[in-house]
Amino acid sequence: MSGRSEFAAIVWQGRPVHVEYQWIAPERDTAPLVVFLHEGLGSVAMWRDFPQRLCDAGGLRGLVLSRPGYGRSTPRAPDETWGVDFMHRQAREVLPAFLDALDIEESPWLFGHSDGASIALLYASMFPHKVGGLVVLAPHIFVEDMTIRSIVIARDAYEHTDLRKKLSRYHDDPDSAFGGWSRIWLDPAFRTWSIEAELAHVRAPVLAVQGLDDEYGTLAQVHGIAAVVSGARVLQLPHCGHSPHRDCADVVIAQSVAFMHRHAHGGQSGR
Template identity: 65%
Template sequence: MTEFAGIRWREREVCIEYVRIAPGRTDAPLVVFLHEGLGSVAMWKDFPQQLCDAGGFRGLVFSRPAYGRSTPRDEDERWDIDFMHRQAYEVLPAFFEAIGLHEKPWLFGHSDGGSIALLYAARFPDKVAGIVVVAPHIFVEDVTVANIEEARTAYETTDLPQRLGKYHDSADSAFWGWNRIWLHPPFRQWNIEAELAGIRCPVLAIQGIDDEYGTLEQIRGIARRAPQTQRVELADCGHSPHRDQPEQAIVSAVTFIDQNRSPKP
């Protein structure tokens, strides 16, 4: 069942949609799913349910402001270079507070959501049990920009707006917020490698070898700066391992959480 939580952010009231998975598993680890740059609750489809069922976990899936059924971005709202930092440092804590979440969750983040998970874990090391990051970004690469430029052309010339409209109340809000900041020339300098040293929790980093939005240097760079990181590099897999190879993504994540969770008293 979809629920909504209100927070105050960017000097206005914002409504965030979220869905709880298996809340009755009260003693189970809680996994919070952080979606990609064009994602939402609906865009995950049934993957969070599958992962939680496989591991016997609880789940929390939500749409960031501007996405899904959450409050859309104002038409003239332009995101800044630090937009992922603000999601990690401002939106996520405010959302957790709004829904009364005070335990240490596991974060499962894809793409931009993975970057946000890394930033949150670095800033709030005592508030997260561990993180699974899938095709995250820690710096900007030429291949990323080139494919985001192709996405802009597709949005302007194909039925991509209609297809995205299945997952967002406002496809324009979701697409242009993401696309414009990634193609903003100063964003080429965006880099969160220095922040990674602050991560203390266990980290699992998964990436497809054929990722069209980044090279394996993204997760290898995480492992160099957070040496507790476990890496999984998947052959015949693109930017979305949870869609390209869901069984492998689930097995890897469940095994990782089970190996690193605190034993029951």
């Protein structure tokens, strides 16, 4: 992302925080809106040019945000720890507060990656009439052993390599971003985390995308969505890891735009 970041003020964890965001093509005021939700180590900047490319290909508007603790948003407080329900709270509290702060009344599409994909699914289950549809890349609906192994490897790299320096390009406080994500995922209590029951409440169309070489999850994640969500479509991508929007950007853009247009809701208003 190369545009100018703005900041929305919300209350989170009992204190005021600022949420970084960028608009894409706001002049397309009658076009469907797509809200981009990043992964566990992501931010506005870490999406790079993908949201712009997708919106241009589909004639869409986009809204990209960094969740609290990430990017240029307010970092975690020194004593702030996330519970097993942290993604539920992001969907139930943070995302609605952010959309309200920007006076968004329409039902946007949600485009989520990894943790952001799980948050998108949770939001759609909690507010089924407030979402036009979902595209979820490498979603987590339960915890797999390989996910934990890969996060342990990432933690070791953060502690012993230049990973922290690399992440500082995308986060004002990389310790806030990495610590919040890794600490809860590696907490033994998190091993029983699951959103499989919540999926039964999703009514919006879902395109679930999984790379066959994903080191953080298997096809069981997207097949689990398809087994519960009526009409969900699964897209399996060979030679693709945990970031389909980087590894297979052209295919993801083409398939996502086609899916959105197929399920477009008429009469969406502008912001």
